Amino acid sequence: MSLICRKKCTALLLGAWIVLPQGAIAQSAGEVEFSRGAGYAQTPGQTPRILGKGLEFREGDTLSTSAGSTAIVRLTDGTRMTLRPGTNMVVQQFQYKEGATNNSMVMQLFSGGLRAITGLISKNAPDAAKLQTKTATIGIRGTDFDARICQRECSAESARVPEQARPNAVQASAKLVATQGEIMAVDNSGVRRRLVDGGSIYPGETVETGSSARGVLAFRDDSRLTLGATTRFRVDNFVYDDKNPGDGKFLVSLLRGSARALTGLIARANNRNVAFTTSTATIGIRGTGLDMECDDSCSFFTWLGTVEVTPTNPAQGGGLSALQVLSAGQGLFVSSTGIRPFSAPILENLPRPDTVPVDSKQLFSATSVGDDQEGLYVFVRDGHIEVTTNSETLHLGKGETGFASDAGRTARPLLTPLFLEFDRTPRPNSTNPMLMSILNENGNRSANQCR
Secondary structure, eight states: OOHHHHHHHHHHHHTTTTTOOOOOOOOOOEEEEEEEEEEEETTTTTTTOOOOOOOETTTTOEEEEEETTTEEEEEETTEEEETTTOOOEEEEEOEEEEEEOOOOOEEEEEESSEEEEHHHHHHOOTTSSSEESEEEEEEEEEEEEEEEESSHHHHHHHTTSSSSBBBOOOOOSSSEEESSSSSEEEEEEEEEEEEOOOOOOOTTTTEEEETTEEEEEEEETTTTTEEOOOOOOEEEEEEOTTOOOOEEEEEEEEEEEEEEEEEEEHHHOOGEEEEEEOOOEEEESSSSSSEESSSSEEEEEEEEEEEEESSGGGGGOOSSSEEEEHHHTTTTEEEEOOOOEEOOOOOOTTTOGGGGGOOHHHHHHHHHHOOOOOOOEEEEEEEEEEEESSSSSEOTTTTEEEETTTTSEOOOBBBBHHHTTTTSOOOTOOOOHHHHHHHHHTTOOOSSSSS
């Protein structure tokens, strides 16, 4: 090893603040699956070890790759990471035991970057896995993502890409805020995932709240829904373009439980494209604040604007017309045996969604960020990433890119940076990383690498 490399590794270790009790043996964190070029693992106070297939590394070790080198590592919880060229990362904290409730993982990234597919630690506990940089801390929630610390080299890479950058669009219909208790999302395949503040909901997904849980769904069109305990709520169809809100669609279903809803820009532009479906009726909207509570029967109460209630079975009218129009302060009970009006408010134990603070900028908005700006860039293929600086928090969902400047400002770039979109570094699940590395070095690359 060169004297320069030894000095560099020593300086990084001094900056990592890793102190183990005398005589303590750190837990094994994982092993190297693939390496190409010069790379090292170093335990504090010991001689660096060359990164090679099968090499074990432990909590407290520094992993580094030189320019032009890459390594793929696998952690004992199933997490896999590709370390980019010029990366220096410390395994600051790693604790994993199958079935344990106190598993944790904290990595410190000093330079370079990684492409990661996380394992059981991040999937089983929302705050157990973190990646720390001098700019921001990345909270990892069951995620497939890229993280990169950029200086001038990133803009130089983008300059060599001939393609046009694509918009960095938010794919989520809504994101969750003000959560209490356990809240889950269930996708179309029946896969469940835990939701915390900032978690994304996509079309076709069902949100399920626990027996003592509640949360507010903030939609991209500024609609808001407070979900109560033991509730199942599905986003059937959500389409929204802020330039053409009248062409949007907001179709949702309250399958069970309680919700307080405030409609947004789609309803204001074209209320015919907004509807709430329940087990006993469909609700048409006219710019509205509405409470709903359902089990086998449903109660509806309007606190702002008007709604049209159309029973699922018109024959259940019970002396009232099949379609009922409710103005503010009016309610309607609809069951399989009849319909009756009422005037007493319901769900006052839940906060109205318009009283809950929502930072839409951090959830959805984008701003211009050039590829030449220095700082931390994060791209999320799947899952949920939380980028936190000293003053701001940015929530990223599937398909989103985020940025944190050295000054602590966070942003969602308007365009996905080309150096991320067409990253030549093999992903950790590449079937043949050696072949991909050689092809990339020769200028052969497939389109849309980061996807």
